Amino acid sequence: MSASLYRKRRAKDVIARVLAFAATVFGLFWLVWILWTTLSKGLGSLNLALFTEMTPPPGDEGGLLNAFFGSAVMSLMGILIGAPVGVLAGTFLAEYSQKTWMNRLGETVRFVNDILLSAPSIVLGLFVYTLVVAQMGHFSALAGAIALAFIVLPVVVRTTDEMLRLVPSQMREAALSLGVPQWKVIVQVLYRSSMPGIVTGILLALARISGETAPLLFTALNNQYWSSNILAPMANVPVVIFQYAMSPYENWHTLAWAGAFILTMFVLAVSIIARLVVARGRISHD
Template identity: 55%
Template sequence: MATTTFMARRRRSNAIFLGLSIAAALFGLVFLVIILAALLYNGLAGLRPAVFLEMTPPPGSAGGLLNAIVGSLIMTLIGVAVGTPLGMLAGTYMAEYGRYSKLTVVVRFINDILLSAPSIIIGLFVYEVLVAPLGHFSAFAGAVALAFIVVPIVARTTEDMLLLVPNPLREAAAAMGLPRAYVITKVAYKAAQAGIVTGVLLAVARVSGETAPLLFTALNNQFFSANLNGPMASLPTVIFQFALSPYKDWQSLAWTGALLITVTVLLLSIVARALGTPRTSK
């Protein structure tokens, strides 16, 4: 009798908590659908070829987002190109060379701090280190700020993926006389390749929508510029500026830019998820 009462109480508790979990999930999904619906409704209304072919306009004029899109691509590519090798080297050291060393504990702790640090703090740091001493904003400073965001993501992903590689693979390669560097690059990297690429794609998705670091480093530029030593437009900063403006044409471009970033991040997340999904052989 006591056992039956206990099981009934457990089933009631399970049903209650399951219902609360489903309600919380639905609550979040409802707001997510509302946000996406508003984004699609307002973003698609302003989506036209001129968005990709014309520069950001002055108030009351027609224009597009070409300079902002190109600026975002330039700074994102430089930031990823700088941050990815540094992150991979740090992750490789923690997983392969210094797995049990005290230095690894320190590096991992610092990496976790960078991983959870607000991006505006990184922007302020780069401002003090690069922008203030040089006396002007620059796209190079913006790319450095984005690289600081990329490094901890890639480092953590690289370390985690390399730790998942079975040690017998390394031992078999070492038994054949391969140096440790070759064991890592030819065996461990090959086995963890999909996971590392997934981490890089997630880092790209993260930095492509960052606004705060760029406001303190690259600032903005209404005109087209590929000069890394001067202010450069970027899609997140243009969205921030146009969304706060009282002009309807600027607000329409802000919605369209937000839609472009959302679609880009969504595609990168889908590719990352596809690469990270294990494939079962038939």
């Protein structure tokens, strides 16, 4: 190799490294700025009333108790609706769609799942609004949970599909050679091996839906008062943050920053738990 060719390749390598480093620093700068702003403004807004009082009218003091409750209910319902369907669909893609007569169906399911995965959440909210809210004639927590389930579904499908494909084929063959039915192989062998990855996918889906605002604006809307009726509008943290941040009232701005801080900490905690689940699964397999 000539010296000039080596210098050219060396120069290209240095340029690529510098550009990659600059892009990383650029992205991290804005991420750190956003997190610092949220933490500095939100941490100073925390108080006991935030967790014990309802969302207040303009000019009054209050908290976000009903919003926390509503977000927890709708997120849990979204997971309970979307996660089982996602696990079953991912199992179908990994274990059954390889058969010749199901190959075309598997490709269709995977294509639709990719569309759902990349679809804007506001589009899903409009879809559920047409499907549920318009038919019921009013907003409801149930409609909000269905919208969140549509966001959970593609994440869990993709994670389950990939985790099951990572299980060595020898484990399937060994179990099937003993005469074990395929459904038992899936439940007792494959699910046990891939459970950390599947649980991680569900947790990541939970972290994603916990901060979704657009779908809930079209489905659950908001409620200034405490409500446990899933067939009625229900308060939730993302919509409260949106409405309070856009208001001209300083006490509402304070509550919005506090809600953003709590939401950020929740997403961070769920992400850390997901990583710990993956790490524990790797250690157990080793």
